Every structure is written in structure tokens, then in C-alpha cells.
Amino acid sequence: xxxxxxxxxxxxxxxxxxxxxxxxxxxxxxxxxxxxxxxxxxxxxxxxxxxxxxxxxxxxxxxxxxxxxxxxxxxxxxxxxxxxxxxxxxxxxxxxxxxxxxxxxxxxxxxxxxxxxxxxxxxxxxxxxxxxxxxxxxxxxxxxxxxxxxxxxxxxxxxxxxxxxxxxxxxxxxxxxxxxxxxxxxxxxxxxxxxxxxxxxxxxxxxxxxxxxxxxxxxxxxxxxxxxxxxxxxxxxxx
Ligand code: TMP
Ligand code: ASP
Numbered sequence: 001x002x003x004x005x006x007x008x009x010x011x012x013x014x015x016x017x018x019x020x021x022x023x024x025x026x027x028x029x030x031x032x033x034x035x036x037x038x039x040x041x042x043x044x045x046x047x048x049x050x051x052x053x054x055x056x057x058x059x060x061x062x063x064x065x066x067x068x069x070x071x072x073x074x075x076x077x078x079x080x081x082x083x084x085x086x087x088x089x090x091x092x093x094x095x096x097x098x099x100x101x102x103x104x105x106x107x108x109x110x111x112x113x114x115x116x117x118x119x120x121x122x123x124x125x126x127x128x129x130x131x132x133x134x135x136x137x138x139x140x141x142x143x144x145x146x147x148x149x150x151x152x153x154x155x156x157x158x159x160x161x162x163x164x165x166x167x168x169x170x171x172x173x174x175x176x177x178x179x180x181x182x183x184x185x186x187x188x189x190x191x192x193x194x195x196x197x198x199x200x201x202x203x204x205x206x207x208x209x210x211x212x213x214x215x216x217x218x219x220x221x222x223x224x225x226x227x228x229x230x231x232x233x234x235x236x237x238x239x
Contacts, residue, residue, distance in 0.1 A: 034216040048076045050195035057194040068190040084181025090121040094175040169232040174200035
């Protein structure tokens with residue numbers, strides 16, 4: 001497999017072409033942004049952790065019957081994935097109130113929901129990723145009815161697998177964001193990453209934050225939190 005030219009650079013990852021038109025290489029950076037890219041920084045070692053954590057979690061999703069873009073880990077920061085066109089929807093599942101849910105609806109953080117919520121944002125930086133519902137997504141032709149139904153089914157499936165896995169690591173899955181892609185033959189697969197950048201993860205006992213909120217909120221201990229959450233995963237999988 002040959003790594004060819006860079007075809008895309010996002011806030012946290014670069015994407016490279018390969019000599020196979022159906023495969024690309026993602027390369028995870030240590031760059032961190034928040035507040036729509038307004039706040040910029042570096043989380044040393046984040047790229048390695050997010051790459052390795054995402055890949056291990058993607059494998060768990062595949063085992064649970066949720067198709068993903070994952071093909072093969074190539075190095076500490078690089079992974080071979082199926083080339084997809086990203087469905088321009090950020091899919092957010094919440095089990096507990098936090099972040100924008102708490103601020104938008106004027107409630108405290110930490111309320112445990114009877115059932116998970118799902119919401120969609122239009123993935124568009126110029127518009128600041130506005131919240132939208134399924135009817136808006138259909139009107140904007142961001143996805144078809146069938147694709148949205150499948151994405152919802154997969155997203156709730158990811159929640160069940162992730163919630164149970166993190167619980168076994170002594171970690172509470174508060175919420176997370178997923179992105180889906182379409183392969184050349186039109187198959188919907190889970191894409192992007194599943195990492196402390198895209199999930200809120202709290203220590204189950206102390207409720208200590210083990211995710212990017214430490215960066216977003218200038219809480220300090222960011223690198224330690226990423227290292228701790230990765231250690232929990234590795235310790236679990238070593239058993
Ligand atoms: P929110 O409470 O800010 O809407 O975030 C919900 C979840 O989505 C949280 O786990 C962080 C994640 N997220 C991203 O991965 N990228 C983003 O741009 C935003 C706003 C949230
Ligand atoms: N990724 C988002 C940004 O750069 C923010 C976030 O994760 O909170 O703005």
C-alpha cells in the first residue's frame with residue numbers, strides 16, 4: 001500500500017490518497033480546537049491515543065454488526081480506511097445532560113435520561129454546524145429517508161456497545177458525536193473517530209472528566225486524562 005498525496009486536512013486529521021482508489025490513509029494530529037475552531041491548542045500525544053482508541057472501538061462495532069470504514073492500523077498515527085463521502089450530518093447521542101444540551105435547555109449537567117436522545121447538526125463550519133431535524137436534512141437532500149433510518153439504528157447500536165464497554169472500564173458514557181460515510185457502492189458505514197475528542201467520558205465513581213472538555217473548559221490535566229482513558233481501555237482488553 002503506497003501513501004500518495006494529501007487530499008484533505010481537517011482540524012484533527014489529515015487524509016492521504018493511496019494507490020487503491022477505494023482506500024485512504026487518515027493521519028491523526030495532536031491539534032485541538034474548540035468553539036468552532038476559535039480556540040486552538042495542542043494535546044501532546046492525542047493523535048496516537050485517538051488513532052489507537054478509535055481503531056479498537058471500531059473493531060468492537062464491527063463485531064456488533066455495525067459496519068465501519070476501518071481497514072487496518074498502519075502506524076501509531078496512521079490508519080487505512082475505506083474511502084467514503086461523509087454524510088454532512090453530525091449525529092449526537094446523549095445519555096446524560098451536559099454541554100450544549102444543558103446550556104440550550106437551561107438544565108444542570110448530570111441528569112441521567114430514561115432513554116438516550118439523538119440529534120443532528122448540519123456539518124458546515126461556515127454556518128457553525130446548525131442543529132436540524134430529519135425533515136430539514138431531507139429538504140436539504142443531505143441524506144435519504146432510508147439512510148437516515150439506518151444511521152439512527154447504527155447510532156443507537158453504537159451507544160449500547162460503547163456504554164456497556166466503558167461501564168466495564170469504570171467509565172460513564174455521557175454523550176458522543178458520530179459521523180457516517182458512503183462507500184463507492186453506496187453502503188453507509190460508521191466513519192471519522194470515536195475518541196475523547198468526540199465523546200464525554202466521566203469516571204463512574206468520581207465523575208472526573210476524562211475527555212476533551214478539560215481542554216474546552218481550560219481545566220488542565222488534559223494529557224493525563226487522555227492517557228488515563230486509554231489505559232482503562234488497554235487494561236480492559238488485556239484481561
Ligand atoms: P455538545 O454538548 O457540545 O453538543 O457535544 C455533544 C458531544 O459531541 C460531545 O461528546 C462532544 C461532541 N462534539 C464533537 O465531537 N464535535 C463538535 O464539534 C461538538 C460541538 C461536539
Ligand atoms: N471540534 C469543534 C471545533 O473545533 C469543537 C469541539 O469539539 O468542541 O470547533
